[in-house]
Amino acid sequence: MRKLSFFLSVYCLVLLVITSLQAGEMxxxxxxxxxxLNLSKAGKAAKARLDKKFAKIKRDLEQRQQELDKLKEELRKQSLMLSLEAQRDKEKEYERKLRDFRDLYQDYKEEMEREQYEAVRPIFQDIQEIAEKIRKKEGYSIVFDKNTSGVVCYSPAIDITEKVIKLYDKEWSNKEKK
Structure with missing residues:
Protein backbone atom coordinates (compact mmCIF):
# COMPACT_ATOMS: atom_id res chain seq x y z
CA MET A 1 0.00 0.00 0.00
CA ARG A 2 2.85 2.39 0.85
CA LYS A 3 4.60 1.54 -2.40
CA LEU A 4 1.43 2.21 -4.37
CA SER A 5 0.96 5.53 -2.59
CA PHE A 6 4.59 6.44 -3.23
CA PHE A 7 4.41 5.57 -6.91
CA LEU A 8 1.15 7.48 -7.34
CA SER A 9 2.75 10.51 -5.68
CA VAL A 10 5.78 10.28 -7.96
CA TYR A 11 3.54 9.80 -11.01
CA CYS A 12 1.45 12.86 -10.10
CA LEU A 13 4.60 14.87 -9.50
CA VAL A 14 6.00 13.87 -12.90
CA LEU A 15 2.72 14.84 -14.57
CA LEU A 16 2.72 18.14 -12.74
CA VAL A 17 6.31 18.87 -13.73
CA ILE A 18 5.70 17.97 -17.38
CA THR A 19 2.54 20.09 -17.50
CA SER A 20 4.27 23.01 -15.83
CA LEU A 21 7.28 22.78 -18.11
CA GLN A 22 4.97 22.97 -21.08
CA ALA A 23 3.16 25.96 -19.58
CA GLY A 24 6.30 27.79 -18.47
CA GLU A 25 8.75 27.82 -15.62
CA MET A 26 7.81 25.99 -12.44
CA LEU A 37 7.05 23.34 14.57
CA ASN A 38 10.01 22.44 16.78
CA LEU A 39 12.00 25.64 16.19
CA SER A 40 9.20 28.21 16.11
CA LYS A 41 8.45 30.25 19.22
CA ALA A 42 4.88 28.95 19.32
CA GLY A 43 6.08 25.36 18.99
CA LYS A 44 8.64 25.80 21.77
CA ALA A 45 6.01 27.41 24.03
CA ALA A 46 3.56 24.56 23.38
CA LYS A 47 6.28 21.99 24.07
CA ALA A 48 7.18 23.70 27.36
CA ARG A 49 3.51 23.69 28.46
CA LEU A 50 3.11 20.03 27.54
CA ASP A 51 6.41 19.03 29.18
CA LYS A 52 5.33 20.70 32.43
CA LYS A 53 1.99 18.90 32.44
CA PHE A 54 3.48 15.57 31.39
CA ALA A 55 6.10 15.81 34.15
CA LYS A 56 3.28 15.75 36.73
CA ILE A 57 1.78 12.70 35.08
CA LYS A 58 5.16 11.00 34.98
CA ARG A 59 5.74 11.66 38.70
CA ASP A 60 2.32 10.23 39.53
CA LEU A 61 2.99 7.09 37.51
CA GLU A 62 6.44 6.65 39.04
CA GLN A 63 4.98 6.96 42.55
CA ARG A 64 2.33 4.35 41.78
CA GLN A 65 4.95 2.07 40.25
CA GLN A 66 7.02 2.32 43.43
CA GLU A 67 3.96 1.42 45.51
CA LEU A 68 3.39 -1.63 43.31
CA ASP A 69 7.03 -2.66 43.63
CA LYS A 70 6.83 -2.28 47.40
CA LEU A 71 3.66 -4.38 47.57
CA LYS A 72 5.24 -7.08 45.43
CA GLU A 73 8.33 -7.13 47.64
CA GLU A 74 6.16 -7.40 50.77
CA LEU A 75 4.28 -10.27 49.17
CA ARG A 76 7.52 -12.03 48.36
CA LYS A 77 8.93 -11.57 51.87
CA GLN A 78 5.74 -12.58 53.66
CA SER A 79 4.80 -15.49 51.41
CA LEU A 80 6.32 -18.09 53.74
CA MET A 81 4.74 -16.58 56.85
CA LEU A 82 1.22 -16.07 55.50
CA SER A 83 -1.49 -18.67 55.37
CA LEU A 84 -2.50 -19.84 51.92
CA GLU A 85 -5.70 -17.78 52.08
CA ALA A 86 -3.91 -14.62 53.24
CA GLN A 87 -1.32 -15.11 50.50
CA ARG A 88 -4.08 -15.40 47.86
CA ASP A 89 -5.73 -12.25 49.20
CA LYS A 90 -2.44 -10.34 48.96
CA GLU A 91 -1.87 -11.65 45.42
CA LYS A 92 -5.40 -10.59 44.42
CA GLU A 93 -4.78 -7.15 45.90
CA TYR A 94 -1.53 -6.87 43.96
CA GLU A 95 -3.19 -8.01 40.71
CA ARG A 96 -6.02 -5.51 41.21
CA LYS A 97 -3.58 -2.66 41.83
CA LEU A 98 -1.49 -3.72 38.85
CA ARG A 99 -4.59 -3.74 36.63
CA ASP A 100 -5.59 -0.30 37.96
CA PHE A 101 -2.08 0.97 37.24
CA ARG A 102 -2.19 -0.31 33.67
CA ASP A 103 -5.63 1.27 33.13
CA LEU A 104 -4.40 4.58 34.54
CA TYR A 105 -1.28 4.41 32.37
CA GLN A 106 -3.43 3.87 29.26
CA ASP A 107 -5.74 6.75 30.25
CA TYR A 108 -2.77 9.06 30.77
CA LYS A 109 -1.24 8.00 27.47
CA GLU A 110 -4.47 8.77 25.59
CA GLU A 111 -4.83 12.10 27.41
CA MET A 112 -1.25 13.07 26.54
CA GLU A 113 -1.72 12.16 22.86
CA ARG A 114 -4.98 14.14 22.71
CA GLU A 115 -3.45 17.19 24.38
CA GLN A 116 -0.39 17.06 22.16
CA TYR A 117 -2.60 16.91 19.07
CA GLU A 118 -4.73 19.82 20.30
CA ALA A 119 -1.64 21.91 21.06
CA VAL A 120 0.13 21.19 17.77
CA ARG A 121 -2.78 21.25 15.30
CA PRO A 122 -3.33 25.05 15.30
CA ILE A 123 0.42 25.65 15.01
CA PHE A 124 0.63 23.35 11.99
CA GLN A 125 -2.32 25.17 10.42
CA ASP A 126 -0.63 28.53 11.00
CA ILE A 127 2.63 27.22 9.52
CA GLN A 128 0.75 26.00 6.45
CA GLU A 129 -0.80 29.46 6.05
CA ILE A 130 2.65 31.06 6.29
CA ALA A 131 4.00 28.64 3.67
CA GLU A 132 1.07 29.58 1.43
CA LYS A 133 1.83 33.30 1.87
CA ILE A 134 5.45 32.71 0.90
CA ARG A 135 4.37 30.54 -2.04
CA LYS A 136 2.16 33.32 -3.39
CA LYS A 137 4.61 36.14 -2.66
CA GLU A 138 7.62 34.41 -4.21
CA GLY A 139 5.76 32.74 -7.06
CA TYR A 140 6.24 29.08 -6.18
CA SER A 141 4.09 26.67 -8.14
CA ILE A 142 4.11 24.08 -5.40
CA VAL A 143 5.47 23.64 -1.86
CA PHE A 144 6.17 20.14 -0.55
CA ASP A 145 6.45 19.04 3.07
CA LYS A 146 9.86 17.41 3.37
CA ASN A 147 8.60 14.67 5.68
CA THR A 148 5.39 13.57 3.96
CA SER A 149 5.80 14.24 0.26
CA GLY A 150 8.02 11.34 -0.70
CA VAL A 151 10.77 13.71 -1.81
CA VAL A 152 14.04 11.82 -1.52
CA CYS A 153 16.55 14.57 -2.22
CA TYR A 154 16.53 18.23 -3.18
CA SER A 155 18.75 21.26 -3.38
CA PRO A 156 18.95 23.23 -0.13
CA ALA A 157 18.30 26.33 -2.24
CA ILE A 158 14.61 25.42 -2.49
CA ASP A 159 14.18 24.83 1.26
CA ILE A 160 12.06 27.68 2.66
CA THR A 161 11.80 26.31 6.21
CA GLU A 162 13.85 29.12 7.78
CA LYS A 163 11.74 31.76 5.99
CA VAL A 164 8.59 30.10 7.27
CA ILE A 165 9.91 30.01 10.85
CA LYS A 166 10.99 33.67 10.78
CA LEU A 167 7.70 34.91 9.33
CA TYR A 168 5.65 32.73 11.68
CA ASP A 169 7.62 33.87 14.73
CA LYS A 170 7.10 37.49 13.69
CA GLU A 171 3.34 37.02 13.26
CA TRP A 172 3.03 34.91 16.42
CA SER A 173 4.91 37.52 18.48
CA ASN A 174 2.56 40.21 17.17
CA LYS A 175 -0.47 38.09 18.17
CA GLU A 176 0.97 37.54 21.65
CA LYS A 177 1.43 41.30 22.18
CA LYS A 178 -2.23 42.02 21.46
Whole structure:
Protein backbone atom coordinates (compact mmCIF):
# COMPACT_ATOMS: atom_id res chain seq x y z
CA MET A 1 0.00 0.00 0.00
CA ARG A 2 2.85 2.39 0.85
CA LYS A 3 4.60 1.54 -2.40
CA LEU A 4 1.43 2.21 -4.37
CA SER A 5 0.96 5.53 -2.59
CA PHE A 6 4.59 6.44 -3.23
CA PHE A 7 4.41 5.57 -6.91
CA LEU A 8 1.15 7.48 -7.34
CA SER A 9 2.75 10.51 -5.68
CA VAL A 10 5.78 10.28 -7.96
CA TYR A 11 3.54 9.80 -11.01
CA CYS A 12 1.45 12.86 -10.10
CA LEU A 13 4.60 14.87 -9.50
CA VAL A 14 6.00 13.87 -12.90
CA LEU A 15 2.72 14.84 -14.57
CA LEU A 16 2.72 18.14 -12.74
CA VAL A 17 6.31 18.87 -13.73
CA ILE A 18 5.70 17.97 -17.38
CA THR A 19 2.54 20.09 -17.50
CA SER A 20 4.27 23.01 -15.83
CA LEU A 21 7.28 22.78 -18.11
CA GLN A 22 4.97 22.97 -21.08
CA ALA A 23 3.16 25.96 -19.58
CA GLY A 24 6.30 27.79 -18.47
CA GLU A 25 8.75 27.82 -15.62
CA MET A 26 7.81 25.99 -12.44
CA UNK A 27 9.19 26.97 -9.04
CA UNK A 28 9.23 24.31 -6.37
CA UNK A 29 9.90 24.76 -2.66
CA UNK A 30 10.35 22.42 0.27
CA UNK A 31 9.37 23.12 3.88
CA UNK A 32 10.15 20.90 6.84
CA UNK A 33 6.92 21.25 8.82
CA UNK A 34 8.25 19.28 11.79
CA UNK A 35 11.37 21.44 12.02
CA UNK A 36 9.24 24.59 11.72
CA LEU A 37 7.05 23.34 14.57
CA ASN A 38 10.01 22.44 16.78
CA LEU A 39 12.00 25.64 16.19
CA SER A 40 9.20 28.21 16.11
CA LYS A 41 8.45 30.25 19.22
CA ALA A 42 4.88 28.95 19.32
CA GLY A 43 6.08 25.36 18.99
CA LYS A 44 8.64 25.80 21.77
CA ALA A 45 6.01 27.41 24.03
CA ALA A 46 3.56 24.56 23.38
CA LYS A 47 6.28 21.99 24.07
CA ALA A 48 7.18 23.70 27.36
CA ARG A 49 3.51 23.69 28.46
CA LEU A 50 3.11 20.03 27.54
CA ASP A 51 6.41 19.03 29.18
CA LYS A 52 5.33 20.70 32.43
CA LYS A 53 1.99 18.90 32.44
CA PHE A 54 3.48 15.57 31.39
CA ALA A 55 6.10 15.81 34.15
CA LYS A 56 3.28 15.75 36.73
CA ILE A 57 1.78 12.70 35.08
CA LYS A 58 5.16 11.00 34.98
CA ARG A 59 5.74 11.66 38.70
CA ASP A 60 2.32 10.23 39.53
CA LEU A 61 2.99 7.09 37.51
CA GLU A 62 6.44 6.65 39.04
CA GLN A 63 4.98 6.96 42.55
CA ARG A 64 2.33 4.35 41.78
CA GLN A 65 4.95 2.07 40.25
CA GLN A 66 7.02 2.32 43.43
CA GLU A 67 3.96 1.42 45.51
CA LEU A 68 3.39 -1.63 43.31
CA ASP A 69 7.03 -2.66 43.63
CA LYS A 70 6.83 -2.28 47.40
CA LEU A 71 3.66 -4.38 47.57
CA LYS A 72 5.24 -7.08 45.43
CA GLU A 73 8.33 -7.13 47.64
CA GLU A 74 6.16 -7.40 50.77
CA LEU A 75 4.28 -10.27 49.17
CA ARG A 76 7.52 -12.03 48.36
CA LYS A 77 8.93 -11.57 51.87
CA GLN A 78 5.74 -12.58 53.66
CA SER A 79 4.80 -15.49 51.41
CA LEU A 80 6.32 -18.09 53.74
CA MET A 81 4.74 -16.58 56.85
CA LEU A 82 1.22 -16.07 55.50
CA SER A 83 -1.49 -18.67 55.37
CA LEU A 84 -2.50 -19.84 51.92
CA GLU A 85 -5.70 -17.78 52.08
CA ALA A 86 -3.91 -14.62 53.24
CA GLN A 87 -1.32 -15.11 50.50
CA ARG A 88 -4.08 -15.40 47.86
CA ASP A 89 -5.73 -12.25 49.20
CA LYS A 90 -2.44 -10.34 48.96
CA GLU A 91 -1.87 -11.65 45.42
CA LYS A 92 -5.40 -10.59 44.42
CA GLU A 93 -4.78 -7.15 45.90
CA TYR A 94 -1.53 -6.87 43.96
CA GLU A 95 -3.19 -8.01 40.71
CA ARG A 96 -6.02 -5.51 41.21
CA LYS A 97 -3.58 -2.66 41.83
CA LEU A 98 -1.49 -3.72 38.85
CA ARG A 99 -4.59 -3.74 36.63
CA ASP A 100 -5.59 -0.30 37.96
CA PHE A 101 -2.08 0.97 37.24
CA ARG A 102 -2.19 -0.31 33.67
CA ASP A 103 -5.63 1.27 33.13
CA LEU A 104 -4.40 4.58 34.54
CA TYR A 105 -1.28 4.41 32.37
CA GLN A 106 -3.43 3.87 29.26
CA ASP A 107 -5.74 6.75 30.25
CA TYR A 108 -2.77 9.06 30.77
CA LYS A 109 -1.24 8.00 27.47
CA GLU A 110 -4.47 8.77 25.59
CA GLU A 111 -4.83 12.10 27.41
CA MET A 112 -1.25 13.07 26.54
CA GLU A 113 -1.72 12.16 22.86
CA ARG A 114 -4.98 14.14 22.71
CA GLU A 115 -3.45 17.19 24.38
CA GLN A 116 -0.39 17.06 22.16
CA TYR A 117 -2.60 16.91 19.07
CA GLU A 118 -4.73 19.82 20.30
CA ALA A 119 -1.64 21.91 21.06
CA VAL A 120 0.13 21.19 17.77
CA ARG A 121 -2.78 21.25 15.30
CA PRO A 122 -3.33 25.05 15.30
CA ILE A 123 0.42 25.65 15.01
CA PHE A 124 0.63 23.35 11.99
CA GLN A 125 -2.32 25.17 10.42
CA ASP A 126 -0.63 28.53 11.00
CA ILE A 127 2.63 27.22 9.52
CA GLN A 128 0.75 26.00 6.45
CA GLU A 129 -0.80 29.46 6.05
CA ILE A 130 2.65 31.06 6.29
CA ALA A 131 4.00 28.64 3.67
CA GLU A 132 1.07 29.58 1.43
CA LYS A 133 1.83 33.30 1.87
CA ILE A 134 5.45 32.71 0.90
CA ARG A 135 4.37 30.54 -2.04
CA LYS A 136 2.16 33.32 -3.39
CA LYS A 137 4.61 36.14 -2.66
CA GLU A 138 7.62 34.41 -4.21
CA GLY A 139 5.76 32.74 -7.06
CA TYR A 140 6.24 29.08 -6.18
CA SER A 141 4.09 26.67 -8.14
CA ILE A 142 4.11 24.08 -5.40
CA VAL A 143 5.47 23.64 -1.86
CA PHE A 144 6.17 20.14 -0.55
CA ASP A 145 6.45 19.04 3.07
CA LYS A 146 9.86 17.41 3.37
CA ASN A 147 8.60 14.67 5.68
CA THR A 148 5.39 13.57 3.96
CA SER A 149 5.80 14.24 0.26
CA GLY A 150 8.02 11.34 -0.70
CA VAL A 151 10.77 13.71 -1.81
CA VAL A 152 14.04 11.82 -1.52
CA CYS A 153 16.55 14.57 -2.22
CA TYR A 154 16.53 18.23 -3.18
CA SER A 155 18.75 21.26 -3.38
CA PRO A 156 18.95 23.23 -0.13
CA ALA A 157 18.30 26.33 -2.24
CA ILE A 158 14.61 25.42 -2.49
CA ASP A 159 14.18 24.83 1.26
CA ILE A 160 12.06 27.68 2.66
CA THR A 161 11.80 26.31 6.21
CA GLU A 162 13.85 29.12 7.78
CA LYS A 163 11.74 31.76 5.99
CA VAL A 164 8.59 30.10 7.27
CA ILE A 165 9.91 30.01 10.85
CA LYS A 166 10.99 33.67 10.78
CA LEU A 167 7.70 34.91 9.33
CA TYR A 168 5.65 32.73 11.68
CA ASP A 169 7.62 33.87 14.73
CA LYS A 170 7.10 37.49 13.69
CA GLU A 171 3.34 37.02 13.26
CA TRP A 172 3.03 34.91 16.42
CA SER A 173 4.91 37.52 18.48
CA ASN A 174 2.56 40.21 17.17
CA LYS A 175 -0.47 38.09 18.17
CA GLU A 176 0.97 37.54 21.65
CA LYS A 177 1.43 41.30 22.18
CA LYS A 178 -2.23 42.02 21.46
Missing amino acids: KIAIVDMQKA
